[in-house]
Every structure is written in C-alpha cells, then in structure tokens.
Amino acid sequence: MSEIGLRERKKRRMYKDVSDIAVRLFLERGFDAVSVAEVAAAAEISKPTLFRYFPVKEDLVLHRIADHEGEAARVVAEGPTPLGALRRHFLDGLERRDPVTGLNDEPEVLAFHRLLYGTPALVARLYVHLERSEGALAQALGGGLDARLAAVQIVAVQRVLAQENWRRVAGGERVADVHADAVVAAERAFGMLAAGLPHLA
CATH class of the missing domain: 1.10.10.60 (Homeodomain-like)
Structure with a gap:
C-alpha cells in the first residue's frame, strides 16, 4: 500500500x-x-x-453520519431516473433496517438518535449536514436554482420519513409493525415528489 x-x-x-x-x-x-x-x-x-x-x-457526534452527506448524490447516478433511484434506495434501506431510515431498534442506534435529536446544539449542527447533502444532490441533478429547489424537497422528504419512523420505534412500537406503514409512507412521499418534479421521474 x-x-x-x-x-x-x-x-x-x-x-x-x-x-x-x-x-x-x-x-x-x-x-x-x-x-x-x-x-x-x-x-x-x-x-x-x-x-x-x-x-x-x-x-x-455528527461524524457518524458524515458519510451520508453525498449519499443521495451518488444514488442518482444509479438511474434510470433520479427519483426512481432514490425511491429504490430508500425502500431498500427500510428492508435492511438502515439506521438512516429511522427503522432500527438496536439499543445503541436508539441511544444515538436520542442523543442527536435530544440535544439542541446537535440538531442545529445537523442542519449544516443537511445543507451539504442538498448542495451535493443539487450538483448531481445538474446545478442551478431548479436543481437546488428539487434537492431541498428530496432531502426534506427523506428526513421527515426517517424521523417519523424513529419517533414510532422510540415510542415502543416494533420495527416489524412499523415497516409496512413506512413503506406505504415512502411510496406516497416519492409519488408526491414525482408529481411535483416530473422531469426527475
């Protein structure tokens, strides 16, 4: 080496x-x-x-999710369409219980999420991470204002979906019970994105 x-x-x-x-x-x-x-x-x-x-x-703390900053940007290259690739990636993440989707009940993952979302300074710093994710995705979508607007919507949808999953799991619901609803919510959310961003669908 x-x-x-x-x-x-x-x-x-x-x-x-x-x-x-x-x-x-x-x-x-x-x-x-x-x-x-x-x-x-x-x-x-x-x-x-x-x-x-x-x-x-x-x-x-945020170092643990830093490698996800460019994830959406990398995924769009997997095609055939940006939204199709991102939708598939999120659904696959739900299936394998990726902590980024919020659908994971391992004690250390729940503890990390409680630390992250329960600490105002960390929540504020998280938005810096989200802005970098949006910027990378906007560049992958071609750059410019339209790409930036699309990236903000996509990252927000993924964040809200993950937070809803985590809220339910942290509240004591079983991952197996939340999974079906999480899939339905993701399909609906990406459908809404596709309707509003047809050039990416």
Whole structure:
C-alpha cells in the first residue's frame, strides 16, 4: 500500500476512534456535561489535535453520519431516473433496517438518535449536514436554482420519513409493525415528489 494510502487509513481510524469515545462519554453523561478537553484526554490526544479533526464539539457526534452527506448524490447516478433511484434506495434501506431510515431498534442506534435529536446544539449542527447533502444532490441533478429547489424537497422528504419512523420505534412500537406503514409512507412521499418534479421521474 502507498504511503498516502496508509496515512489516509490512519486518519480515518483516528476520526472513528475519537468519535466513538466521545459518543460513549456523551451517552453516559450527556453532551453538555462532557468537555472537549475530557474527550481529548480519554482519546489520549491533545486538545489542539482533536480540533484539527473536529473543528467543533458537535462534529464529534455528527461524524457518524458524515458519510451520508453525498449519499443521495451518488444514488442518482444509479438511474434510470433520479427519483426512481432514490425511491429504490430508500425502500431498500427500510428492508435492511438502515439506521438512516429511522427503522432500527438496536439499543445503541436508539441511544444515538436520542442523543442527536435530544440535544439542541446537535440538531442545529445537523442542519449544516443537511445543507451539504442538498448542495451535493443539487450538483448531481445538474446545478442551478431548479436543481437546488428539487434537492431541498428530496432531502426534506427523506428526513421527515426517517424521523417519523424513529419517533414510532422510540415510542415502543416494533420495527416489524412499523415497516409496512413506512413503506406505504415512502411510496406516497416519492409519488408526491414525482408529481411535483416530473422531469426527475
């Protein structure tokens, strides 16, 4: 393996290891109760080193979903139509219980979602992630104002669908019981998108 490849692997491992340590501490004590200095000490790195990887404290948590920022943009290339590919991808995610769809009741996933949606600072930072997702998708759809407007609608639909699934599962409903309704809701939502964005359907 090349030296560049080795450095990249080490960098990615550092991101994951520090994020995992931080999330564990936040779950144990609460996001606001744990300082960045404490995370750095637990990860056995200096505070300046931590900030080189994670510019703000919230990124320690959001790193876990950072790789999804370009997901919708990548999916549209799978065709034959952008909305068709995104619809299929979301339905497949429901089937395999992808945490991004909200349809997952594994204790660690539920705990992470409670941390994320129950912490105002993390919710605010999440919108930065969503904006980047919208920007990447808009570029994949050809760029320009029309593409941006379409991307905002698509990302919002996926977010609302996932949050509704998570709300029901977090409320104690079984994933198996929520699944059928989640599929119907997704089909309806993507149908609405197709009606409003026929050039993408």
